[in-house]
Amino acid sequence: MKKFACFALAAALLLAGCGGTDGDNAAQSQPETGSAVQESTAQESVGQTEQESTQTEGTQTEDTQTEGTEAASTNKASIKAGDYSYHVESFEKEWTTDGGTLACTVKLAYPVFEGDTEGEKNINAFFEEWADDKMDYYENDKDSIVNIAIQYQTELETEQNTTQEETTLPAIPPSEEDFSVGGVVARGSIISVFMESYSYEGGAHGMPGRANYLFDKTTGKETTLASLISISEEELNEKVRSLFLEQVKGNAEGFFEDAEETLNNKKDFIDNYYFTENGVVFYTTPYEIAPYAAGYTEVTVPFEELGL
Incomplete structure (x- = not known):
């Protein structure tokens, strides 16, 4: 029975629901x-x-x-x-x-x-x-x-x-x-x-x-994206971080209290991205800086700013 303790705990959450300010x-x-x-x-x-x-x-x-x-x-x-x-x-x-x-x-x-x-x-x-x-x-x-x-x-x-x-x-x-x-x-x-x-x-x-x-x-x-862009990964982190911080400061109630701290310590923005016709979309995952219900938080960097 212990083998399935994790599974049973997840099931119990089904009854409790999911909240948070998160x-x-x-x-x-x-x-x-x-x-x-x-x-x-x-x-x-x-x-x-x-x-x-x-x-x-x-x-x-x-x-x-x-x-x-x-x-x-x-x-x-x-x-x-x-x-x-x-x-x-x-x-x-x-x-x-x-x-x-x-x-x-x-x-x-x-x-x-x-x-x-x-x-x-x-x-x-x-x-x-x-x-x-x-x-x-x-x-x-x-x-x-x-x-x-x-x-x-x-x-x-x-x-x-x-x-x-x-x-x-x-x-x-x-x-x-x-x-x-x-x-x-x-x-x-x-x-x-x-x-x-x-x-x-x-x-x-x-x-x-x-x-x-x-x-x-x-x-x-x-x-890989890292091999294609014309700026360093450090420069990318600074550029993407600033866009996320603008969102947080403009809507603080929609994010966790420590969202800014999380973003300031984050150095792997390049790991979470996808392409659109407008540029490269970078995102944070649910629960990372905002509650699950908020979904993914996204910012877009034009291709030209990345040398693509």
Whole structure:
């Protein structure tokens, strides 16, 4: 039972709720699946949502204690990103216990570029491997959200079936983890792919996630923002920090009391960013300087100020 103490604590929070005071011109596609987070509101929108159509391909029985139901879908509509076109491939899988209880659902979506250049082919191979690696992790790592959820729901079933007394484990909804494409931008020699995610493991709400991938257009090889900008990381920190501090000072009630202190001590602004047609958006995560309900706090730095 101790094995699932963390999971049970998260479930208890579900009842308590959550509070607190707590060379080319840039071209961006419209995000095709939107934000994976319903609760949080970004201060800058990255576009409208494209709806996906789902085509169920069948059910696969795994060589484990569970059965996984798989469904694949493709948004066939081409989406433009500068001179490039792509569509969205998505994959969904459910895991249940032997007793038939839904334990976890995973949804993966990623871009597929429709050209035949070396760069596009290599970017497509990158995201195919990305999806394969995630599925391997979900199914084979004992600490993955899938296997933790299966263990918990199985333990809950066992208690319910073997005792006449009320179970000591709180019932919680199935876990889930969703990945969506937030947007694709072509800028100069770079293609930027912005990914969003949402993970729920019990409690009052799940948590959002973000990641941005930069690729060289010609080779399709991954690169970094630090290697592309013309200013030092220290100069970047100063520039971005000042923009955040302006927001905090202009709306102190919307941020934590120690928001300014947190920002003054923060030296990793370059780790949290994505591209839009207007520039590079830098953000702080929920709970970092503001309550969860405030979502991500964002500032935008024009490409020209970064030498992009």
